[in-house]
Amino acid sequence: MDKIEALLRQMRQTFLNEMGERCDRLEQKVIELERSPDDREVFEELYRGVHSLKGSGGTHGLHIITSICHQLENHLTEAAETCNFRSTCISKALAYFDLLRKVQHVAGEDEPDYAALEAELERLREPKEQRLIQVLMAEPSNIMRQVLNKALTDQPVQVAMVDDGIAAIELLMRQKFDIAVLARELVRLNGVAVVAAIRASKGRNANIPFILLTSNPETVPLNVTIDRVLPRDKHLMVEVLQTLTGMTGSQTDI
Incomplete structure (x- = not known):
């Protein structure tokens, strides 16, 4: 036996x-x-x-x-x-x-x-008609990922979390998303480079809205189309939720 x-x-x-x-x-x-x-x-x-x-x-x-x-x-x-x-x-x-x-x-x-x-x-x-909004969240900080995930718990979204730029590109090439929220300061490949690569790919996520989270005051290159840049400050959580609401049309309670 x-x-x-x-x-x-x-x-x-x-x-x-x-x-x-x-x-x-x-x-x-x-x-x-x-x-x-x-x-x-x-x-x-x-x-x-x-x-x-x-x-x-x-x-x-x-x-x-x-x-x-x-x-x-x-x-x-x-x-x-x-x-x-x-x-x-x-x-x-x-x-x-x-x-x-x-x-x-x-x-x-x-x-x-x-x-x-x-x-x-x-x-x-x-x-x-009850389909959840598909959100990609790329954030290197484990604590910040937990905070963001908790902030979205009661929202009509399904979040895929990754911690670096290469993983974000791999997921964006494979799976359809409604919106992507990327930290600018990502491991291996930064958020701006991720957006540039996906826009250039002409793939299924080439035209979705991209939100960039950053503590870097440097401006984003003009040839990279990013829909909104949000600073990492005390208002970040509220700004993320409000931006998701505006871009997806969901009824999000802040």
Whole structure:
């Protein structure tokens, strides 16, 4: 029995190790659908891949993966029936794969706690009219990230947090956002460089609003389009919330 249990654990770990690559391949199919929404072959390859991942998750006792994939299958089916592979649908599909990657990390812990992931999955189930505003927050300070995240807790937003410029670019190239809030003083690549790169990329986030948080009085280069620059002072939290309200049209209570 010990040998069988060890073998099952090994098979489960192998599945988790390979899940990131499987998600990468399926994500590419989603991107292809955004470009060619009528390509039935691509859709069927995507759907089969998600269905296979769902079955594998159940086999290895990872029911959170089964739940995510089941919900994603429903989302893809609805989109196919309504011919609605536009940006909001694509963004939501990619959000499911981001959630699967989080499962990959949590499942490797000694005592996995999936409560936060289940709550995130429930939010993805919300109807379109209740869609959360997707915000990218790039901030190197752990304390400031916690403060910003807490300030937005009760707001109709879903925040993705990163701590450096390269990570911000990678996420902006992969996932659709409604708005991005970047610290100017980021690790590896500063906020101005991130905005310049994304604007030049002509990708899905090239035209979204960008807010720059800075303690640097140096002016932003004129060739980099930043929608608002906010100083790091005692009014920063209020300014961030008010700016998000103005740019997204949400009813934010300060």
